Amino acid sequence: MDDAFQYAKNHLPLDRLEVLAVDCQASAANPEKGRLLEIGFMAGIADSPVDPATCRSYLIRQPGGLSIPAHVAKITGISEADLDRGITDSEAGHMLFEAARRVAARNSFSRCPTIIHYARFELPFLCRLHRDNEPACPFPLDIVCTHRIAQRLLPDLPRKGIRALAGYFGHSAPILKRSTGHAVATMGIWQDLVALLSEGFDITTYGQLQDWLTVTPQPVRGKRVFPMPAAIRQALPDHPGVYRMRSLGGDLLYIGKAKSLKKRVNGYFRSRTPHPEHILEMLSQARDIDFSVTASALEAAVVEADEIKHNHPPYNKALQPGQRSLVFFSRDLKRYGPDSNPQLCIGPLPSGRMADALAAFDRWWTRRKSIRGHDLLAIGGPLLARPPDRLPDVQCLREGFDLFYKIHQRSMENRTPLRMVTELGAKLWRERLNTSTLESRVHLQVECDDDPEPAKEAAGDEGAWTPETVAATLAGIIVHSAHLIRRGRWFGLLSESSLAWGSGEEPDQLKHLVVFEHGRLSHRSVLQIGQSPPVPPGYLRSWSDRRNSLDLAAYDRMRVVTTELRRLLDKDRNILLRLGPKVSLSWSDLHRALRWV
Helix, strand or coil: HHHHHHHHHCCEEHCEEEEEEEEEECCCCCCCCCCEEEEEEEEEECCCCCCCCEEEEECCCCCEEEEEEHHHHHCCCCCCCHCCCECCCCHHHHHHHHHHHHHHHHHCCCCEEEECHHHHHHHHHEEEEHHHHHHCCCCCEEEHHHHHHHHHHCCCCCCCHHHHHHHHCCCCCCCCCCCHHHHHHHHHHHHHHHHHHHHHHCCEHHHHHHHHHHHHCCCCCCCCCCCCCHHHHHHHCCCCEEEEEEEECCCCEEEEEEHHHHHHHHHHHHCCCCCHHHHHHCCCCCCEEEEEEEHHHHHHHHHHHHHHHHHHHCCCCCCCCCCEEEECCCCCCEEEEECCCEEEEEEEECCHHHHHHHHHHHHHHHHHHCCCCCHHHHHHHHHCCCCHCCCCCCHHHHHHHHHHHHHHHHHHCCCHHHHHHHHHHHHHHHHHHHHCCCHHHHHHHHHHHCCCCCCCCCCCCCCCHHHHHHHHHHHHHHHHHHHHHHHHHHHHHHCCEEEEEECCCCCCCEEEEEEEEEEEEEEEEEECCCCCCCCCCCCCCCHHHHHHHHCCCHHHHHHHHHHHHHHHHHHCCCEEEEEEECCEEEEHHHEEEEEEE
């Protein structure tokens, strides 16, 4: 067998060698801290088409009492219920190692050529799996890391993770980290690497590949080299618009907006420009770009938001629906639900921690004198927007809530929960605006754009809770909740409006016009000199109808428009927002209004 193995290793063409592509998903970075959750594998040959149907994957049932970390469940989509229907790790190991031995025999190899992308992660888990289940048998896998090969063949590609490299070669890797998709992507990557090895280095056998990996050091990374041809991006116009990055296979990767398509897109490709990891991964795949020109940056922002909602490009983090949703509250804040009706008429507000906190406020207020230990903790978690393991003890919680009431008692007496939240929140917001610097004012506005953890400065160190930080955190919740309520009302106004503003060349002259109806962009044009924006067609629509029109897409659209309005104000453009025949907001009116929303 050894003689046959050596002959096959040095004479069997690499593109005719049968290999096993393997991928593992686990609950932690190494087997000392976590366990395997899933194994996927498939056999293939470099000169044959990849057939995803031949990939086999197995979820692995966990021992009793073990749970999946939340961040792992999020990136894999694997739930504990899924794992309960899985097989044991012994059964999974048997399936994998038997498949490996069959591939090795067909190659006349003593071990199976096994390709794994970033094998440093999988190898310890596979060694543990073998040791625990087949300790008397030789380890059947001869592992080759495709990431290691790519480091030597493509040293200046910005990122070489599995999604980046699969996209670079025109393949697709799913967003969720699952073994089937990753094993299939690894096989596709292997086929393209084999072709590059042959063309660039005349490496055509498995023995040559192993020798090359042994003696070839990893090159020192130089200046980033992007796969998109420079001529494509340099041909973009110097106009506002929306651009769409695409992979070699035509997959949509990213949608962006720009006031200058040429400057914005080319800015990505400067070697020293800092980018977050997901953008570098995207740029490692982007080979082409298409675009739409708009009359203004504001229109581009609205089009971008709508296209992201419709197409779900994988590298757009903001404005994706995901698990986000909107809710509407009752006037007494006791109930909330996903649909507006005469009873649920406050909103819309983003669902999540802030909505739970707002609902918990009434429960605390109505029971604040009689509530006891465990019940106080049950209310304190949502009220402070913190999980149970990050709450203060009961005594600290009680003293903090009592302190909050003592400080704000005059603002809370003889008021309904809704009035308490809106009036006290507005009062605290006004104090912050009056005492803060310009920088912190911007932070106040930005921190309320989504649903972040509010009042981080109040209790940033979760082990340092005091009654004072509890009271300050609750005050931050009230400020944030009142802001969300105001913002919902503002978006209702904006959803039926006509907006006109000046251009960069003539900032004082109203030039651009957009009209919103039902929260959607219904009309856009260029105004003639002296022309005013028209009366919005939906200005008579009731608040109930407006609330019903503000679905998540319209809500985000109005949020984007509000952000763009702030930018126009910062540039001192003339702006006129028309809400009805006799109701218009000028630059100064908007400047005051946007401080609150």
